[in-house]
Amino acid sequence: MGLEQIEAPGILVSRLDDAVGWARKFSLFPYPFVTACCGMEYMSVSCSHYDLDRFGAAFPRFSPRQADLLMVVGTISHKISPVLRRIYEQMASPKWVVAFGVCTCTGGFYDNYATVQGIDTIVPVDLYIPGCPPRPEAVLKGLMMLQEKIQRDGRKAGL
Numbered sequence: 266m267g268l269e270q271i272e273a274p275g276i277l278v279s280r281l282d283d284a285v286g287w288a289r290k291f292s293l294f295p296y297p298f299v300t301a302c303c304g305m306e307y308m309s310v311s312c313s314h315y316d317l318d319r320f321g322a323a324f325p326r327f328s329p330r331q332a333d334l335l336m337v338v339g340t341i342s343h344k345i346s347p348v349l350r351r352i353y354e355q356m357a358s359p360k361w362v363v364a365f366g367v368c369t370c371t372g373g374f375y376d377n378y379a380t381v382q383g384i385d386t387i388v389p390v391d392l393y394i395p396g397c398p399p400r401p402e403a404v405l406k407g408l409m410m411l412q413e414k415i416q417r418d419g420r421k422a423g424l
C-alpha cells in the first residue's frame with residue numbers, strides 16, 4: 266500500500282492516493298448487465314465456491330447509481346446498445362467497465378449487422394476477459410488485474 270517508515274521508529278505513513286486506491290479496490294459494487302449465455306458462468310463465479318467476498322466484490326447492485334463496476338456479460342445487439350450507454354452514464358465516477366466473454370470483447374461469432382463488434386465502441390472498457398464463456402478462474406484473474414489498475418490509478422480517477 267505504499268507504506269514508508271519515517272525517522273521515528275515504529276511510525277508508518279502512507280500517501281493518501283495509495284490509501285484511497287487500496288480502499289477502492291476492495292469495495293467494488295458490480296452492476297451485472299447480462300444479456301446471453303455468458304450469464305450462466307457469471308452466476309457460477311458469483312457463487313460461494315469462488316468467494317468473491319475476499320475481493321470485496323460480491324454484492325451486486327441493480328441500480329447503476331449505486332454501482333461502480335459495470336459487468337457487461339453476453340452478446341450486445343445494436344438495439345440494446347443505447348441502454349448500455351445510458352446505464353454507464355448513470356453510474357457515478359469513478360467507475361470501471363469489464364467486458365465479460367468474447368462476444369462483449371469483439372462480437373465473437375456474431376459477425377453480423379445486428380451485433381455490436383466490441384462494447385468499447387459504446388463505453389470505455391477497463392478490462393477484457395475473453396473466453397466463450399470465460400472460466401471462473403479467468404474472471405478471478407481479471408478481477409485481480411482490475412484491482413491492480415484501481416490501486417495504480419489511486420486518486421486519478423477522481424474523489
Ligand code: SF4
Nearest residue numbers: 302303339366368397
Ligand atoms: S462469449 Fe460465448 S457464452 Fe458468452 S455470450 Fe458469447 S456465445 Fe454466449
